[in-house]
Amino acid sequence: MSRVGIIGAGTMGEAFIAALIRSGLQPSSIAIVVRRQERGQELAKKYGVTVVGLAETISSSDVLLLGIKPQGLSELLPAIAPHLRPQTLVISLLAGKTIAAISEGLSGHTAIARVMPNTPTLLGKGMAGYSLATGVTEDQKKFVDQLLTATGKSLLIPEELQNALTGTSGSGPAYFFRFVEAMIDGAIALGLSREDATTLTVQTIVGSAAMLEESGDSPTVLREKVTSLKGATAEALGVFNEAGISKIVADAMAASAKRAAELAQ
Numbered sequence: 001m002s003r004v005g006i007i008g009a010g011t012m013g014e015a016f017i018a019a020l021i022r023s024g025l026q027p028s029s030i031a032i033v034v035r036r037q038e039r040g041q042e043l044a045k046k047y048g049v050t051v052v053g054l055a056e057t058i059s060s061s062d063v064l065l066l067g068i069k070p071q072g073l074s075e076l077l078p079a080i081a082p083h084l085r086p087q088t089l090v091i092s093l094l095a096g097k098t099i100a101a102i103s104e105g106l107s108g109h110t111a112i113a114r115v116m117p118n119t120p121t122l123l124g125k126g127m128a129g130y131s132l133a134t135g136v137t138e139d140q141k142k143f144v145d146q147l148l149t150a151t152g153k154s155l156l157i158p159e160e161l162q163n164a165l166t167g168t169s170g171s172g173p174a175y176f177f178r179f180v181e182a183m184i185d186g187a188i189a190l191g192l193s194r195e196d197a198t199t200l201t202v203q204t205i206v207g208s209a210a211m212l213e214e215s216g217d218s219p220t221v222l223r224e225k226v227t228s229l230k231g232a233t234a235e236a237l238g239v240f241n242e243a244g245i246s247k248i249v250a251d252a253m254a255a256s257a258k259r260a261a262e263l264a265q
Protein backbone atom coordinates (compact mmCIF):
# COMPACT_ATOMS: atom_id res chain seq x y z
CA MET A 1 0.00 0.00 0.00
CA SER A 2 1.43 3.41 -1.02
CA ARG A 3 1.96 6.17 1.49
CA VAL A 4 1.14 9.54 -0.09
CA GLY A 5 2.39 12.93 1.07
CA ILE A 6 0.77 16.14 -0.16
CA ILE A 7 2.55 19.48 0.04
CA GLY A 8 0.06 22.29 -0.49
CA ALA A 9 -3.52 21.30 0.20
CA GLY A 10 -5.62 24.11 -1.29
CA THR A 11 -8.32 23.68 -3.93
CA MET A 12 -6.48 21.06 -6.02
CA GLY A 13 -4.67 19.43 -3.12
CA GLU A 14 -8.01 18.81 -1.42
CA ALA A 15 -9.52 17.48 -4.66
CA PHE A 16 -6.67 14.99 -4.84
CA ILE A 17 -7.12 13.93 -1.20
CA ALA A 18 -10.73 13.10 -2.08
CA ALA A 19 -9.64 11.27 -5.26
CA LEU A 20 -6.96 9.26 -3.44
CA ILE A 21 -9.57 8.08 -0.96
CA ARG A 22 -12.02 7.30 -3.78
CA SER A 23 -9.25 5.31 -5.50
CA GLY A 24 -9.07 3.05 -2.45
CA LEU A 25 -6.27 4.54 -0.34
CA GLN A 26 -6.82 4.59 3.43
CA PRO A 27 -6.93 8.17 4.81
CA SER A 28 -4.34 7.06 7.40
CA SER A 29 -1.89 6.56 4.49
CA ILE A 30 -2.17 10.23 3.49
CA ALA A 31 0.05 12.85 5.14
CA ILE A 32 -0.42 16.53 4.37
CA VAL A 33 1.98 19.43 4.81
CA VAL A 34 0.22 22.76 5.35
CA ARG A 35 1.25 26.35 6.00
CA ARG A 36 -1.76 27.19 8.16
CA GLN A 37 -2.57 24.82 10.99
CA GLU A 38 -6.31 25.60 10.81
CA ARG A 39 -6.36 24.37 7.20
CA GLY A 40 -4.63 21.18 8.29
CA GLN A 41 -7.15 20.64 11.08
CA GLU A 42 -10.04 21.24 8.68
CA LEU A 43 -8.77 18.58 6.25
CA ALA A 44 -7.85 16.14 9.02
CA LYS A 45 -11.40 16.38 10.35
CA LYS A 46 -13.05 16.15 6.94
CA TYR A 47 -11.00 13.28 5.45
CA GLY A 48 -9.15 11.61 8.34
CA VAL A 49 -5.73 12.49 6.86
CA THR A 50 -2.75 13.33 9.10
CA VAL A 51 -0.93 16.65 9.27
CA VAL A 52 2.82 15.96 9.36
CA GLY A 53 6.02 18.04 9.09
CA LEU A 54 7.78 18.52 5.76
CA ALA A 55 10.88 16.35 6.29
CA GLU A 56 8.97 13.43 7.81
CA THR A 57 6.33 13.53 5.07
CA ILE A 58 8.92 13.48 2.30
CA SER A 59 11.08 10.72 3.75
CA SER A 60 8.12 8.44 4.53
CA SER A 61 6.17 8.90 1.25
CA ASP A 62 6.08 6.52 -1.71
CA VAL A 63 4.26 9.23 -3.63
CA LEU A 64 4.75 12.95 -3.07
CA LEU A 65 2.13 15.24 -4.59
CA LEU A 66 2.95 18.93 -5.06
CA GLY A 67 -0.11 21.19 -4.86
CA ILE A 68 1.42 24.60 -4.18
CA LYS A 69 1.34 27.54 -6.62
CA PRO A 70 4.06 27.49 -9.31
CA GLN A 71 5.58 30.68 -7.90
CA GLY A 72 6.52 28.84 -4.68
CA LEU A 73 8.34 25.93 -6.32
CA SER A 74 11.89 27.32 -6.51
CA GLU A 75 11.85 27.86 -2.75
CA LEU A 76 10.30 24.47 -1.99
CA LEU A 77 12.47 22.13 -4.09
CA PRO A 78 15.70 22.68 -2.12
CA ALA A 79 13.76 21.86 1.06
CA ILE A 80 12.44 18.61 -0.48
CA ALA A 81 15.61 17.32 -2.17
CA PRO A 82 17.63 16.21 0.90
CA HIS A 83 14.78 14.05 2.23
CA LEU A 84 13.53 12.50 -1.02
CA ARG A 85 14.12 8.78 -1.59
CA PRO A 86 15.09 7.93 -5.22
CA GLN A 87 12.13 5.56 -5.64
CA THR A 88 9.50 8.09 -4.50
CA LEU A 89 7.13 9.19 -7.26
CA VAL A 90 6.76 12.98 -7.38
CA ILE A 91 3.47 14.17 -8.90
CA SER A 92 3.34 17.86 -9.81
CA LEU A 93 0.03 19.64 -10.42
CA LEU A 94 1.78 22.94 -11.06
CA ALA A 95 0.91 24.89 -14.21
CA GLY A 96 3.91 25.49 -16.45
CA LYS A 97 6.59 23.82 -14.36
CA THR A 98 8.47 21.30 -16.51
CA ILE A 99 9.62 17.83 -15.55
CA ALA A 100 13.19 18.92 -16.38
CA ALA A 101 13.04 21.90 -13.99
CA ILE A 102 11.53 19.80 -11.20
CA SER A 103 14.13 17.09 -11.77
CA GLU A 104 16.94 19.64 -11.67
CA GLY A 105 15.61 21.16 -8.44
CA LEU A 106 15.45 17.66 -6.95
CA SER A 107 19.09 16.80 -7.72
CA GLY A 108 18.27 14.80 -10.85
CA HIS A 109 15.28 12.83 -9.51
CA THR A 110 13.65 10.96 -12.42
CA ALA A 111 10.40 9.51 -11.04
CA ILE A 112 8.19 12.50 -11.85
CA ALA A 113 4.65 12.78 -13.24
CA ARG A 114 3.39 16.15 -14.46
CA VAL A 115 -0.39 16.40 -14.21
CA MET A 116 -2.70 19.20 -15.30
CA PRO A 117 -6.09 18.61 -13.66
CA ASN A 118 -9.12 20.89 -13.35
CA THR A 119 -11.51 21.78 -10.55
CA PRO A 120 -14.34 19.30 -11.41
CA THR A 121 -11.85 16.80 -9.98
CA LEU A 122 -13.51 17.73 -6.68
CA LEU A 123 -16.61 15.84 -7.88
CA GLY A 124 -14.77 13.02 -9.64
CA LYS A 125 -15.71 14.69 -12.95
CA GLY A 126 -12.33 16.22 -13.74
CA MET A 127 -10.26 16.15 -16.92
CA ALA A 128 -6.54 15.70 -16.47
CA GLY A 129 -3.62 15.49 -18.87
CA TYR A 130 -0.45 13.84 -17.68
CA SER A 131 3.10 13.29 -18.85
CA LEU A 132 5.66 10.95 -17.33
CA ALA A 133 9.41 11.26 -16.88
CA THR A 134 11.71 8.41 -17.88
CA GLY A 135 12.23 7.17 -14.32
CA VAL A 136 8.54 6.37 -13.67
CA THR A 137 8.15 2.61 -13.17
CA GLU A 138 5.27 0.49 -14.50
CA ASP A 139 3.82 0.24 -10.98
CA GLN A 140 4.02 4.01 -10.54
CA LYS A 141 2.33 4.51 -13.92
CA LYS A 142 -0.46 2.19 -12.75
CA PHE A 143 -0.79 4.24 -9.56
CA VAL A 144 -1.11 7.46 -11.58
CA ASP A 145 -3.69 5.85 -13.91
CA GLN A 146 -5.74 4.62 -10.98
CA LEU A 147 -5.55 7.96 -9.19
CA LEU A 148 -6.53 9.94 -12.28
CA THR A 149 -9.41 7.57 -12.99
CA ALA A 150 -10.70 8.56 -9.55
CA THR A 151 -10.43 12.25 -10.52
CA GLY A 152 -12.50 11.80 -13.70
CA LYS A 153 -11.03 11.28 -17.17
CA SER A 154 -7.36 11.46 -18.08
CA LEU A 155 -5.15 11.61 -21.17
CA LEU A 156 -1.47 10.71 -21.41
CA ILE A 157 0.06 13.52 -23.48
CA PRO A 158 3.53 14.55 -24.68
CA GLU A 159 4.88 17.11 -22.25
CA GLU A 160 5.13 19.82 -24.92
CA LEU A 161 1.30 19.84 -25.06
CA GLN A 162 0.89 20.48 -21.32
CA ASN A 163 0.45 24.24 -21.71
CA ALA A 164 -2.09 23.76 -24.53
CA LEU A 165 -3.96 21.45 -22.19
CA THR A 166 -3.84 24.11 -19.48
CA GLY A 167 -5.48 26.55 -21.91
CA THR A 168 -8.14 23.96 -22.78
CA SER A 169 -9.21 21.85 -19.80
CA GLY A 170 -7.12 23.32 -16.95
CA SER A 171 -8.52 26.85 -17.21
CA GLY A 172 -11.62 25.63 -19.07
CA PRO A 173 -14.04 25.49 -16.14
CA ALA A 174 -13.48 29.22 -15.55
CA TYR A 175 -14.49 29.99 -19.16
CA PHE A 176 -17.84 28.33 -18.58
CA PHE A 177 -18.37 29.99 -15.22
CA ARG A 178 -17.63 33.35 -16.87
CA PHE A 179 -20.17 32.55 -19.59
CA VAL A 180 -22.73 31.62 -16.95
CA GLU A 181 -22.11 34.91 -15.15
CA ALA A 182 -22.71 36.77 -18.43
CA MET A 183 -25.92 34.81 -19.11
CA ILE A 184 -27.25 35.54 -15.63
CA ASP A 185 -26.54 39.25 -16.13
CA GLY A 186 -28.20 39.08 -19.55
CA ALA A 187 -31.34 37.47 -18.09
CA ILE A 188 -31.50 40.13 -15.38
CA ALA A 189 -31.24 42.81 -18.07
CA LEU A 190 -34.26 41.15 -19.74
CA GLY A 191 -36.27 41.61 -16.53
CA LEU A 192 -35.79 38.36 -14.57
CA SER A 193 -34.88 38.29 -10.89
CA ARG A 194 -31.29 37.22 -10.05
CA GLU A 195 -32.65 34.05 -8.45
CA ASP A 196 -34.71 33.05 -11.47
CA ALA A 197 -31.95 34.09 -13.86
CA THR A 198 -29.53 31.81 -11.97
CA THR A 199 -31.93 28.85 -11.92
CA LEU A 200 -32.70 29.19 -15.62
CA THR A 201 -29.06 29.59 -16.65
CA VAL A 202 -27.53 26.90 -14.46
CA GLN A 203 -30.10 24.25 -15.44
CA THR A 204 -29.67 25.20 -19.10
CA ILE A 205 -25.91 24.69 -18.86
CA VAL A 206 -26.24 21.47 -16.83
CA GLY A 207 -28.79 20.04 -19.27
CA SER A 208 -26.72 21.06 -22.29
CA ALA A 209 -23.57 19.50 -20.79
CA ALA A 210 -25.48 16.26 -20.19
CA MET A 211 -26.60 16.28 -23.84
CA LEU A 212 -22.99 16.67 -24.95
CA GLU A 213 -22.03 13.65 -22.91
CA GLU A 214 -25.06 11.42 -23.40
CA SER A 215 -26.71 12.15 -26.76
CA GLY A 216 -23.89 10.96 -29.00
CA ASP A 217 -24.45 14.06 -31.16
CA SER A 218 -21.66 16.53 -31.96
CA PRO A 219 -21.84 20.07 -30.53
CA THR A 220 -22.63 21.26 -34.06
CA VAL A 221 -25.65 18.92 -34.41
CA LEU A 222 -26.87 19.84 -30.92
CA ARG A 223 -26.61 23.56 -31.75
CA GLU A 224 -28.46 23.06 -35.03
CA LYS A 225 -31.30 21.27 -33.24
CA VAL A 226 -31.92 24.41 -31.16
CA THR A 227 -31.68 26.79 -34.09
CA SER A 228 -34.94 27.15 -36.01
CA LEU A 229 -34.72 28.67 -39.46
CA LYS A 230 -35.21 32.44 -39.12
CA GLY A 231 -36.07 31.89 -35.45
CA ALA A 232 -34.94 33.44 -32.17
CA THR A 233 -31.77 31.39 -31.62
CA ALA A 234 -30.41 32.28 -35.06
CA GLU A 235 -30.59 35.95 -34.10
CA ALA A 236 -28.62 35.31 -30.89
CA LEU A 237 -25.96 33.22 -32.66
CA GLY A 238 -25.65 35.96 -35.27
CA VAL A 239 -24.63 38.34 -32.49
CA PHE A 240 -21.99 35.87 -31.26
CA ASN A 241 -20.60 35.37 -34.75
CA GLU A 242 -20.58 39.08 -35.51
CA ALA A 243 -18.52 39.64 -32.36
CA GLY A 244 -16.06 36.94 -33.51
CA ILE A 245 -16.74 34.38 -30.80
CA SER A 246 -14.42 31.73 -32.27
CA LYS A 247 -11.51 34.15 -32.29
CA ILE A 248 -12.30 35.48 -28.80
CA VAL A 249 -12.34 31.96 -27.38
CA ALA A 250 -9.20 30.88 -29.26
CA ASP A 251 -7.37 34.04 -28.15
CA ALA A 252 -8.38 33.46 -24.54
CA MET A 253 -7.18 29.84 -24.66
CA ALA A 254 -3.89 30.91 -26.23
CA ALA A 255 -3.46 33.52 -23.48
CA SER A 256 -3.83 30.81 -20.83
CA ALA A 257 -1.34 28.54 -22.60
CA LYS A 258 1.12 31.44 -22.98
CA ARG A 259 0.84 32.32 -19.29
CA ALA A 260 1.38 28.67 -18.35
CA ALA A 261 4.59 28.73 -20.39
CA GLU A 262 5.67 31.90 -18.57
CA LEU A 263 5.05 30.21 -15.22
CA ALA A 264 7.81 27.76 -16.14
CA GLN A 265 10.33 30.53 -15.41
Ligand SMILES: NC(=O)C1=CN([C@@H]2O[C@H](COP(=O)(O)OP(=O)(O)OC[C@H]3O[C@@H](n4cnc5c(N)ncnc54)[C@H](OP(=O)(O)O)[C@@H]3O)[C@@H](O)[C@H]2O)C=CC1
Pocket: 007, 008, 009, 010, 011, 012, 013, 033, 034, 035, 036, 039, 067, 068, 069, 070, 072, 076, 093, 094, 095, 116, 117, 118, 119, 170, 171
Ligand atom coordinates in the same frame (compact mmCIF):
# COMPACT_ATOMS: atom_id res chain seq x y z
N1 LIG B 1 -7.16 25.68 -9.35
C1 LIG B 1 -7.16 25.08 -10.54
O1 LIG B 1 -8.16 25.09 -11.28
C2 LIG B 1 -5.95 24.34 -11.01
C3 LIG B 1 -4.73 24.47 -10.38
N2 LIG B 1 -3.65 23.81 -10.85
C4 LIG B 1 -2.37 23.94 -10.17
O2 LIG B 1 -2.53 23.44 -8.87
C5 LIG B 1 -1.69 24.14 -7.97
C6 LIG B 1 -2.50 24.57 -6.77
O3 LIG B 1 -3.51 25.44 -7.20
P1 LIG B 1 -4.75 25.74 -6.25
O4 LIG B 1 -5.12 24.52 -5.51
O5 LIG B 1 -5.73 26.43 -7.09
O6 LIG B 1 -4.08 26.79 -5.25
P2 LIG B 1 -4.46 27.07 -3.73
O7 LIG B 1 -3.91 28.42 -3.42
O8 LIG B 1 -5.89 26.80 -3.48
O9 LIG B 1 -3.60 25.97 -2.96
C7 LIG B 1 -2.24 26.08 -2.73
C8 LIG B 1 -2.02 25.60 -1.33
O10 LIG B 1 -0.63 25.45 -1.08
C9 LIG B 1 -0.36 25.92 0.22
N3 LIG B 1 1.06 26.20 0.31
C10 LIG B 1 1.77 27.13 -0.33
N4 LIG B 1 3.08 27.02 -0.03
C11 LIG B 1 3.18 25.99 0.82
C12 LIG B 1 4.27 25.37 1.49
N5 LIG B 1 5.51 25.80 1.32
N6 LIG B 1 4.02 24.32 2.29
C13 LIG B 1 2.76 23.85 2.46
N7 LIG B 1 1.68 24.38 1.86
C14 LIG B 1 1.90 25.45 1.04
C15 LIG B 1 -1.26 27.12 0.37
O11 LIG B 1 -1.40 27.48 1.70
P3 LIG B 1 -2.13 28.86 2.15
O12 LIG B 1 -3.56 28.46 2.27
O13 LIG B 1 -1.50 29.19 3.42
O14 LIG B 1 -1.86 29.86 1.07
C16 LIG B 1 -2.55 26.58 -0.26
O15 LIG B 1 -3.31 25.86 0.67
C17 LIG B 1 -1.11 25.30 -8.74
O16 LIG B 1 0.25 25.06 -8.98
C18 LIG B 1 -1.90 25.37 -10.03
O17 LIG B 1 -1.09 25.74 -11.13
C19 LIG B 1 -3.71 22.98 -11.92
C20 LIG B 1 -4.88 22.81 -12.57
C21 LIG B 1 -6.10 23.48 -12.19
Ligand SMILES: O=C(O)[C@@H]1CCC=N1
Pocket: 095, 166, 170, 171
Ligand atom coordinates in the same frame (compact mmCIF):
# COMPACT_ATOMS: atom_id res chain seq x y z
O1 LIG C 1 -4.91 29.60 -13.32
C1 LIG C 1 -3.98 28.80 -13.24
O2 LIG C 1 -2.82 29.14 -13.44
C2 LIG C 1 -4.27 27.34 -12.94
C3 LIG C 1 -3.89 26.47 -14.07
C4 LIG C 1 -5.16 26.02 -14.69
C5 LIG C 1 -6.18 26.46 -13.77
N1 LIG C 1 -5.69 27.15 -12.80
